[in-house]
Amino acid sequence: MFLEVCVFATIFLGFLGLLYKRNLIMKVIAMDMMSTGVIAYYVLSAARRGVFTPILIPQRQVDYADPVPQAVILTAIVIGLSIQALMLVGVMKLSRSYPTLDVRDIELKNSR
Template sequence: MSMSTLEACVFAVIFIGFFGIIFKKNLIMKILAMDVMSTGVIAYYILVAARGGIFAPIVDADQGAIAYADPVPQAVILTAIVIGFSIQALMLVGVMKLSRDNPTLETSEIEKSHTP
């Protein structure tokens, strides 16, 4: 696949997640859509950071001056994955607590029941 095709697919995933957050009414589906969008953003970051012809940053005495991969994007992606997982877990706990008071997780029904 060409780079522009991969970028189009990644942007499609981001937009699917974005529109899922906006148009889905169930809270669980909103959380899953946010996870899809987060996955798309991480995939785009990896796509931008990917370069051909570079090697792992392991220095060997026999190697001369070659192009090494920058380890910072890898660390940023691992941090983003961990933070995304913890945010998703926190939101699911909030939905579990909300489900104790409401028989449904539809946002319109929750808003109706808590309107003064």
């Protein structure tokens, strides 16, 4: 229960960061924080019935962790990493041409 609260707090704080931070880099970092929370939730969900590494050894009778959410979230981690890398490259290019990272300034310049 305590862990769940922590996980949801991470997701929530990440989302708040996305809303309230005006700096683009901070927004990307907040998004990363949110995805950390989501990943942790998958790991937590896998560990509901046991925490043993799911490598089956016949003579061992223990509660294994569920391998499916772990396998699934691995894909999501890789995708999240590549999207963040892509976004940071975009932010770098933007910061050179606008000389600012403030989202509202960029938005103002683009609304014309």
